[in-house]
Amino acid sequence: MLLSPVRRAAVSTAALGLAVTGLTASPAVAHAEPVNTNAAVKVALTVQGPDGLLFKGRIRTKGHDVTTATGGTHKCDGTNGGAHATKVPTPTAALDDAARKKGFTWDGTWYASFDDFSVDTIKNVSGGGSAYWSIEVNGTPTPVGGCQFELEAGDRVSFTWTSF
Secondary structure: OOOOHHHHHHHHHHHHHHHHHHHHHOOOOOOOOOOOOOOOEEEEEEEEEOOEEEEEEEEEEOOEEEEEOOOEEEEEOOOHHHOOOOOOOOHHHHHHHHHHHHOOOEEEEEEOOOOEEEEEEEOOEEOOOOEEEEEEEOOEEOOOOOOOOOOOOOOEEEEEEEEO
């Protein structure tokens, strides 16, 4: 069957209209891969004990597995407790990196219910039953554990011996 030029134009326009309507009615959905934000960052780390400064320096860090004598080996990369979808630098990973790079020790208990470490001892200074190691970033206490909080380049991280 031969179509006249007018009919051919009308059929083509109708087909194009259906195609465009179909495209606009169901937009394409982009499935982006999660971005790996675990790039190393440089932070300022301070460890303040009951009798003075125990450590102060700039540390390059990113989220990673951490091993302590008491707590064993566990991830400490921001994915703990579902805090972040991808790995990120964290305060406890920064403490661990500083200890390894600068030759001091720290220890912490692993709490599976929190999916995080509790820092118990830094440079042989323990909180015991009367104090604990608090974590602050940029002067503000972290609202989550040290393996869950995301650090950014230039952050000021403090572990401070704090009495009850």
